[in-house]
Amino acid sequence: MFTQKKKAYYSKILGFKSLEDFETFSKRYLKYLEKNTLTKNRVMSGFFILVEIQKEAMKNKSLINFDNIKNQHIKKYADIILELRKNNLGSMAITKYLYENHRVTVSRGTIEKFYKQNGL
Known part of the structure; x- marks a missing residue:
């Protein structure tokens, strides 16, 4: 649908922190628009979807505690580490x-x- 460069550009314009947030927004909005005819209210509802995804992203980012962690790799891959932990992987894995x-x-x-x- 979009090239990586366009995704990064649109993601920056819309205020997303990552490309995944933009992809989530675009997929949800596309499904929403496909249901019925296009009206002003349906287009405006896209802004509510946008705000909802931005709030979810901010909530997930703020839950991670980085106190006394000096390792930049832990900070960079924190989401991945926590996701793997939720999938019952141990620290060695x-x-x-x-x-x-x-x-x-x-x-x-460190993990x-x-x-x-x-x-x-």
């Missing part, structure tokens, strides 16, 4: 995942410290 997929070396202890600070 997460370190392997980060190395294989992102070429990042993070110790098991466990991050868990404790975020209540996992």
